[in-house]
Amino acid sequence: MLNTLVHPAREPSDAVPLVIVHGLFGLGRNFNSIARNLADRRDVIAVDQRNHGDSFRADSHTYPDMAGDIAEVIGSLGGRVDLLGHSMGGKAVMQLALTQPDLIRRLVVADIAPVAYGHDQSQHIRTMRALKLTDLKTRGEADRRLAEFEDDPGLRAFFLQSLDLKADPPRWKINLDVLEREMPNILGWTGAEGPFEGSALFVAGGRSDYILPEHRPVIRTLFPRARIVKLPEAGHWLHADQPREFEATVRIFLDS
Structure with a gap:
C-alpha cells in the first residue's frame, strides 16, 4: 500500500476523512501545513504516490494504476472519503471518481483538467x-x-x-527512470467516461494555463455538479503560492 502521513482530527466529529494526493515529483508532506489545519475536525491522510517518496517503486505509472493505489488506501480507512488531488494527483483522483464513484463523497481537483497536455516535464x-x-x-x-x-x-x-x-x-x-518512460501516460488522459455525479470542486490558478475556458465543457460533461473557482494570484502550485486561500476554499466546499 502507499506510504501515508496521517494527521488525526484534533476534535473528532462525524466528518469523513480527507485523502490528499500530490502531483508529479511531489510528496505527501508537501501538504503538511494545509493537512494539519484541515485536521481540526476530521482525519487527513496525505499519500506518497507510487514511484515517489517512501512508497513502492513500480514499472508502470498509469492513471488506472494510481487510482487503484488510492482505492486501496480508502479501503483501509473503512468507508467513503473526501478526496483532493493536485496536478497528476488530480488526474488520478478524477480517474477513481469516474470508475469507482461510491468511494468518494466530495472531490477536489487542483489545477488540472481531464485532458491530455503538451506540458512536457x-x-x-x-x-x-x-x-x-x-x-x-x-x-x-x-x-x-x-x-x-x-x-x-x-x-x-x-x-x-x-x-x-x-x-x-x-x-x-x-523513480526518475520510470517517470521519464511513462511521461506520455502522465501527460495524457485515459478517456474514462463516468460521469461522477457527486459534488466536485475544480480550483484553478489564475496564473496557470492548466484549466482553460476550452476545458470547461469536458469538465461539465464528466463532473456535472462541478464548481470551478480561480485563485487569481496563484500559479500551478497554487497550494504553495496561496496556501491559506487554497485551504479556505477547500474547507468551505467540504463543509458546505
Whole structure:
C-alpha cells in the first residue's frame, strides 16, 4: 500500500476523512501545513504516490494504476472519503471518481483538467539527474549545485524535498527512470467516461494555463455538479503560492 502521513482530527466529529494526493515529483508532506489545519475536525491522510517518496517503486505509472493505489488506501480507512488531488494527483483522483464513484463523497481537483497536455516535464528529470550527488552533505550545498541547472529557487526547493541526504550515497526519492518512460501516460488522459455525479470542486490558478475556458465543457460533461473557482494570484502550485486561500476554499466546499 502507499506510504501515508496521517494527521488525526484534533476534535473528532462525524466528518469523513480527507485523502490528499500530490502531483508529479511531489510528496505527501508537501501538504503538511494545509493537512494539519484541515485536521481540526476530521482525519487527513496525505499519500506518497507510487514511484515517489517512501512508497513502492513500480514499472508502470498509469492513471488506472494510481487510482487503484488510492482505492486501496480508502479501503483501509473503512468507508467513503473526501478526496483532493493536485496536478497528476488530480488526474488520478478524477480517474477513481469516474470508475469507482461510491468511494468518494466530495472531490477536489487542483489545477488540472481531464485532458491530455503538451506540458512536457522531462526537463525536470534531466535537471535532477544533473545534480552531482557525490560527497553531498547538506541541502544548502545541494541547492547551490542544482542552481547550475535550475534558476527558479522555488522549483529547486520543491525538488530537493525529495532528496534523501541520509542515504549513502544520497539519492532521489523519485523513480526518475520510470517517470521519464511513462511521461506520455502522465501527460495524457485515459478517456474514462463516468460521469461522477457527486459534488466536485475544480480550483484553478489564475496564473496557470492548466484549466482553460476550452476545458470547461469536458469538465461539465464528466463532473456535472462541478464548481470551478480561480485563485487569481496563484500559479500551478497554487497550494504553495496561496496556501491559506487554497485551504479556505477547500474547507468551505467540504463543509458546505
